Amino acid sequence: MGHFFSKSEKVQAIIKGLNLTKNLYVSSIIIGPPYTGKKTLAQSVFPIAPIVSGENLSELKNILANSDEVIITDFEKITNPSSLNLVNKRVIATANYVGNSALIDDLFAFIYTMPPLIERTEDICYLQALYMQEAISVLLVDSNTTFNSEMIPADLSLNNKSLKQSAYKFIMKYSLNVEDIQEVIFHYLFEHLEGKDVYREHLPLYEIPLIKAGLKKYGSQLKLAEVLGINRNTLRKKIYEHKID
Numbered sequence: 493m494g495h496f497f498s499k500s501e502k503v504q505a506i507i508k509g510l511n512l513t514k515n516l517y518v519s520s521i522i523i524g525p526p527y528t529g530k531k532t533l534a535q536s537v538f539p540i541a542p543i544v545s546g547e548n549l550s551e552l553k554n555i556l557a558n559s560d561e562v563i564i565t566d567f568e569k570i571t572n573p574s575s576l577n578l579v580n581k582r583v584i585a586t587a588n589y590v591g592n593s594a595l596i597d598d599l600f601a602f603i604y605t606m607p608p609l610i611e612r613t614e615d616i617c618y619l620q621a622l623y624m625q626e627a628i629s630v631l632l633v634d635s636n637t638t639f640n641s642e643m644i645p646a647d648l649s650l651n652n653k654s655l656k657q658s659a660y661k662f663i664m665k666y667s668l669n670v671e672d673i674q675e676v677i678f679h680y681l682f683e684h685l686e687g688k689d690v691y692r693e694h695l696p697l698y699e700i701p702l703i704k705a706g707l708k709k710y711g712s713q714l715k716l717a718e719v720l721g722i723n724r725n726t727l728r729k730k731i732y733e734h735k736i737d
Contacts (some may be wrong), residue, residue: 496529496536497619500612503533506604510537510584517560519583519599521567523590524606527653530586533606534563538584546570546585556581571600609651619652621642623659631660633667700734703727707736 498504510520514537522530535543541561546569551651553576556563560582567573567587578599590596596603609616619642628639639662647658668676681694706716713731717724730736 520602527651534584577607598668
């Protein structure tokens with residue numbers, strides 16, 4: 493069973509409602525964008541209930557016939573939801589969107605709307621720290637390396653999925669050593685090194701991060717040109733060529 497956490501008042505209201513009715517023979521549905529924790533929340537209420545996707549209608553009907561408690565995911569993918577018998581069942585369904593709202597009203601006693609992560613700002617810092625620690629553990633990063641979860645870019649485009657991906661990418665990028673970076677570049681070039689004049693074509697792989705890092709570190713084109721050992725006009729030309737702000 494997954495662990496579900498939220499300080500959001502809207503989500504807390506959903507949790508309260510589900511807990512109040514979890515011992516009753518009623519059906520509830522949680523509707524909201526993908527990767528917002530709907531399935532994990534349902535599992536926290538019915539930790540031992542079988543889980544079945546709406547993609548497999550025959551399996552779903554079989555489980556409904558043999559179980560009092562059922563979690564149905566991807567409810568919007570059910571081809572014929574009106575054929576389901578949810579009477580005297582404890583059901584929590586999840587859906588990414590509503591198809592036939594009238595049918596949803598008929599099938600479910602309680603309908604909840606899960607807000608996207610961007611509307612749950614009180615949860616983001618917690619989840620960033622959680623995913624960061626998970627990434628450190630999974631990637632076997634040196635425990636002496638210090639990371640601050642506030643440094644992780646909060647990509648909320650796909651809710652928990654993109655936020656988790658951004659944490660893993662951050663930990664990976666900042667835990668690489670010189671040999672790791674060289675190996676990444678090697679494999680990239682091995683796949684893309686073809687054609688003519690490829691030396692010039694692939695120079696941006698090196699020059700863009702070098703110039704961006706230098707400008708951020710020194711805040712001066714004059715100082716950076718001196719550090720790089722190149723003419724200031726040459727640096728300006730490269731900044732223009734690479735469209736570096």
